[in-house]
Amino acid sequence: MNKRLLSTSFLAIVACLLWATPFAAIKIGLKYTTPLNFAGIRFFISGLLILPFIPKFKAKLRGLSSKSWKLIIQVALLQTTFLYGLFYTGIDYLPGALGAMLIGAQPLFAAILAHLMMKNDKMTWTKISAILLGMLGVCIISLGRADFVLTTTIPLGVGILILNNIVGSMGNVIVARDTQEIPPRILASFSMILGGIMLILVSIPLEQPNWTIHPSEYYFALGWLAIVSAMAITIWFGLLGRKGVKVSNLNTWKFIIPIFGACISWLILPNESPDFISILGMLVIAFSLLMLNYFNKKRIKQ
Incomplete structure (x- = not known):
């Protein structure tokens, strides 16, 4: 297989493209059930979908130590239960634009925690500049779609989404x-x-979710979300485990999720079209990613 198709950058872009597609499906699903219940069913099915694609499954399962199972449970709590529990709860307390900006700040939190918890992933001024520039691009895109209205629930929502970023x-x-x-x-x-x-x-x-049978659009939405999660998370975990891949650098690719999200909205929704603010934000994000990748390649060559 072509090495370019297996490159970290290409696969990271594929994962981010997948993560940019679920918003319409989530809205459909939440018309019929509650957020945590819907998320739980989605990820349970996602996990089951991966099982048939694990080569030598029984042998690999028997080879897992008790330490490995503890780590799997730890990742399950952090990357699924707490992460999406906090996400769905926090986003409910905030206007969409503010929520998008806080979620868009996740690469900064990833860089800070990687700096504190990993010896080989330290912050540099170049990395900080690129991350802050990417966050600026996310803010520009979000404010271009601003629905910001001051409410008393905003501080609570902000706190929950900051905790969500830390957990993720x-x-x-x-x-x-x-x-x-x-x-x-x-x-x-x-x-x-x-x-x-x-x-x-x-x-x-x-x-106290409703367990009745729902219309077919609910199951189509649930199926798509399960497939997206199965593919994107498998790709992402594989990239995190690659030798030489740094958590902080990999997470900067998440800045392109709002770009893909906006483009998908323009293509699908009749009342959505490109605007100057969104395009400006996209250009800022693109520049931040180009800058970070340029300096990473330059550092590797030295």
């Missing part, structure tokens, strides 16, 4: 630092299955 970044660091002996597909599959079950169990007393 910590999960990325743990996957990159501690799970080298666990096959990426095993890690992705079982962390989503266990994390999904925990979300479903939490949703029962908190949300």
Whole structure:
């Protein structure tokens, strides 16, 4: 297979493109059920979808140590249960533009935690500049679609999404630092299955979800979301486990998610079209990624 198609940059872009597609499907699903319950079912199915694609599954499963299972449970809690529980809860308290900006700040939190928790992933002025520039681009795109209205719930929502960013970044660091002996597909599959079950169990007393049969569009939306998560998370965990890949650098690719999201909206939604503010934000993000990749390649050659 062409090495370019397996390059870290290409696969990171593919994962981010997949993550940019679910917003319409999430809106459809939430018309019929509650957020935590819907997320739990989604990730449980995602984990099951990966199982048939794990080569030598039984042998790999038998080879897992008790330490490996502890790490899988830890990743399940951080990357599925806590991450998406906090995300769905926090976003409910905030205007869409502000929520998008806070989620867009995740690469900064990833860089800070990687700096604190990993010896080989330290902050540099170049990296900080590129990340701040990328965040500026996300802010420009978000403010171009601003629906900001001051409410008393905003401080709570901001706090929850900041915690969400910390939890997600910590999960990325743990996957990159501690799970080298666990096959990426095993890690992705079982962390989503266990994390999904925990979300479903939490949703029962908190949300009291409706367990009736829903219209077909709910199941189409759920199926698409499950496939997206299975593919994107498997790719992402595989990239985090690659030798030489740094958590901080990899997470900067997430800045392109709002670019893909805006482009998909322009293509699909009749009332959405390109505007100057969004394009300006996209150009700023593109420049930040080009700058970071240029300096990374220059550093490697030295």
